[in-house]
Amino acid sequence: MSTLVYINSSNGIAKSGFEAITYAKKLGGDVVAVTNGNLAADQLGKLGEYGASKVLVDRSIVSNDPVQLTNLIAKAAETVGADTIVFSHDLVAKSVAPRLSVKLKAGLVAGAIDVPNGDKVKVNVFSGKAFGYVKLHSAKRIISLLPNSFQPEATGSACGVEDFNADAGTNSITVKDVKKPEGEIPLPEAELVVSAGRGLKGPENWGIVEDLAHALGAATACSRPVADIGWRPHHEHVGQTGVAIRPNLYIAAGISGAIQHLAGVNGSKVIVVINTDPEAPFFKAADYGVVGDAFEVLPRLTEAVKKFKASH
Amino acid sequence: MKILVCISKAPDTTSKIAFTDGNTKFDENGVQYIVNPYDEWYALVRALELKEANGGSVTIVTVGTAADEAVIRKALAIGADEAVRIDAEPVDAYYTAMQIAEYAKSNAFDLILTGKETINYNGSQVGGMIAEAMNMPYASLATKLDVSGNTATIDMEIVGGLEVADVQLPAVISCAKGMAEQRIPNMRGIMAARTKPLNVVAPAAIEPLTSFESYEMPAAKSACKMIDPANMDELVSLLHNEAKVI
Numbered sequence: 089m090s091t092l093v094y095i096n097s098s099n100g101i102a103k104s105g106f107e108a109i110t111y112a113k114k115l116g117g118d119v120v121a122v123t124n125g126n127l128a129a130d131q132l133g134k135l136g137e138y139g140a141s142k143v144l145v146d147r148s149i150v151s152n153d154p155v156q157l158t159n160l161i162a163k164a165a166e167t168v169g170a171d172t173i174v175f176s177h178d179l180v181a182k183s184v185a186p187r188l189s190v191k192l193k194a195g196l197v198a199g200a201i202d203v204p205n206g207d208k209v210k211v212n213v214f215s216g217k218a219f220g221y222v223k224l225h226s227a228k229r230i231i232s233l234l235p236n237s238f239q240p241e242a243t244g245s246a247c248g249v250e251d252f253n254a255d256a257g258t259n260s261i262t263v264k265d266v267k268k269p270e271g272e273i274p275l276p277e278a279e280l281v282v283s284a285g286r287g288l289k290g291p292e293n294w295g296i297v298e299d300l301a302h303a304l305g306a307a308t309a310c311s312r313p314v315a316d317i318g319w320r321p322h323h324e325h326v327g328q329t330g331v332a333i334r335p336n337l338y339i340a341a342g343i344s345g346a347i348q349h350l351a352g353v354n355g356s357k358v359i360v361v362i363n364t365d366p367e368a369p370f371f372k373a374a375d376y377g378v379v380g381d382a383f384e385v386l387p388r389l390t391e392a393v394k395k396f397k398a399s400h
Numbered sequence: 401m402k403i404l405v406c407i408s409k410a411p412d413t414t415s416k417i418a419f420t421d422g423n424t425k426f427d428e429n430g431v432q433y434i435v436n437p438y439d440e441w442y443a444l445v446r447a448l449e450l451k452e453a454n455g456g457s458v459t460i461v462t463v464g465t466a467a468d469e470a471v472i473r474k475a476l477a478i479g480a481d482e483a484v485r486i487d488a489e490p491v492d493a494y495y496t497a498m499q500i501a502e503y504a505k506s507n508a509f510d511l512i513l514t515g516k517e518t519i520n521y522n523g524s525q526v527g528g529m530i531a532e533a534m535n536m537p538y539a540s541l542a543t544k545l546d547v548s549g550n551t552a553t554i555d556m557e558i559v560g561g562l563e564v565a566d567v568q569l570p571a572v573i574s575c576a577k578g579m580a581e582q583r584i585p586n587m588r589g590i591m592a593a594r595t596k597p598l599n600v601v602a603p604a605a606i607e608p609l610t611s612f613e614s615y616e617m618p619a620a621k622s623a624c625k626m627i628d629p630a631n632m633d634e635l636v637s638l639l640h641n642e643a644k645v646i
């Protein structure tokens with residue numbers, strides 16, 4: 089039995105890539121990683137520290153084209169005789185894993201949060217309000233692991249990196265331009281998130297939110313109305329109809345905690361709520377609560393974080 | 401241009417989530433079903449806008465039972481021309497996608513739109529599976545979609561940014577926030593929806609690859625620890641020593 093892990097290496101290897109290797113290692117059997125693009129061999133070899141026995145890389149596939157990646161992963165799975173294919177449940181996985189599932193007739197578990205128990209795998213359902221157990225009926229299986237469900241465990245040493253040519257065909261999508269805001273932490277990957285809602289009263293007041301985020305090294309997020317009225321960019325909107333996140337720490341200021349908001353953040357390990365209204369529903373979902381005015385509490389918290397960072 | 405929009409039902413976002421039959425079934429008691437928000441607000445409305453600008457038709461397709469027809473009529477009221485219901489319980493994403501692909505193969509659509517994900521199962525799977533089965537390009541999580549001739553130009557979410565890309569039609573595209581604005585159906589639309597065609601077709605013989613065996617509610621959160629708003633040093637110390645997140 090062996091497991092193939094697809095690694096998205098377009099921006100270096102994300103923490104979620106090491107998580108996926110650690111997860112594959114827990115399934116037992118040999119773990120082989122496959123990737124595309126042009127990351128240096130010494131960087132790819134680091135996957136060995138987490139349990140990969142080797143890395144296959146097809147450098148002729150330069151973008152993350154879903155059809156080319158489907159062909160690459162199918163070919164690699166055949167070559168190494170893998171019966172399980174693991175992805176990190178990121179944007180690339182969402183465009184590739186469903187295609188691969190049909191191509192290989194392999195059942196797909198999207199957003200797994202635990203190792204399989206027999207032929208059943210645990211996932212979030214109802215936007216994080218409950219868990220479900222998916223049973224696989226197929227001989228081959230694809231598991232797409234929700235980021236931040238497993239901590240990467242480095243136990244071994246670097247592994248070999250081999251060139252692999254999948255003859256993956258032409259691209260199905262022609263990328264014309266890439267727009268990336270400079271220097272920001274992408275929200276889905278952030279371990280610490282500072283978020284604010286309508287309680288902040290206007291876009292001109294977001295400085296106190298950003299100051300706390302900078303002090304912590306956190307990403308910023310917001311509630312839906314705040315994005316809808318244009319106080320903050322759409323990609324910061326978290327919740328049922330926005331981005332679903334599961335950071336280690338989620339700090340919410342001036343957000344009431346409506347059920348649709350909670351649906352996107354209730355996977356967070358620790359939730360801190362700052363609200364003037366002691367009856368705000370968010371306190372029921374919080375680990376730590378502060379009843380107070382965000383305009384006073386946020387700057388005070390920022391100072392406390394800076395003081396802590398200076399002494400640690 | 402012929403557009404197919406995949407519509408699924410979803411429990412109203414405020415529904416109480418509970419399970420019955422030894423935690424093997426979703427408890428539908430008192431649950432109101434709505435059109436899955438991504439399918440309605442983004443995929444369907446953008447399809448209607450494209451039709452209004454370029455002509456053509458908008459067909460909606462649902463894999464579901466007769467109980468789903470109320471939700472299908474809602475989508476017709478927003479402006480789709482006709483509906484197709486593939487008469488089967490949507491067991492898993494593979495089963496659902498293969499049914500839609502079978503139907504679409506005999507109908508030459510230029511564009512097949514899905515929502516980003518269903519808000520109950522959140523798999524984001526069906527669109528990519530249809531694309532593979534039909535050998536079409538698939539662009540996932542598009543936030544903007546324009547069509548000119550045989551080319552769709554899209555903005556697509558990537559980690560920490562956006563990609564602008566061209567896709568040749570026919571193609572499958574999944575639709576996320578930003579693509580269009582929600583439309584509220586008016587009285588005329590609701591009246592018209594009653595007489596629009598809703599064709600029921602028999603399902604193809606497909607074996608699902610997965611199934612949901614059981615469900616579980618998360619453990620209740622322990623009580624929230626309240627911190628004095630004047631004492632943020634205490635909060636920082638708890639986050640470091642107790643919660644161990646900073």
Ligand SMILES: Cc1cc2nc3c(=O)[nH]c(=O)nc-3n(C[C@H](O)[C@H](O)[C@H](O)COP(=O)(O)OP(=O)(O)OC[C@H]3O[C@@H](n4cnc5c(N)ncnc54)[C@H](O)[C@@H]3O)c2cc1C
Nearest residue numbers: 285286287311312327328329342343344346348349364382
């Ligand atoms: C189908 C559907 C989908 C939805 N999807 C989402 C989603 O994905 N994400 C989302 O966020 N919402 C979503 N919503 C909207 C959701 O129901 C709420 O309306 C929204 O989350 C409220 O945003 P808010 O908490 O910022 O604003 P409000 O509800 O207005 O709350 C503001 C809060 O700030 C507090 N406050 C005021 N002043 C201060 C101050 N000085 N200091 C501290 N606190 C203060 C108030 O006590 C209040 O609790 C959805 C709704 C529907 C119907």
Ligand SMILES: Nc1ncnc2c1ncn2[C@@H]1O[C@H](COP(=O)(O)O)[C@@H](O)[C@H]1O
Nearest residue numbers: 406408463514515517518523524525526
């Ligand atoms: N039963 C269904 N009938 C028609 N379309 C569906 C069905 N289930 C899912 N879809 C479509 O596929 C998209 C993704 O669903 P999912 O893979 O379940 O997250 C949805 O937003 C719908 O557009």
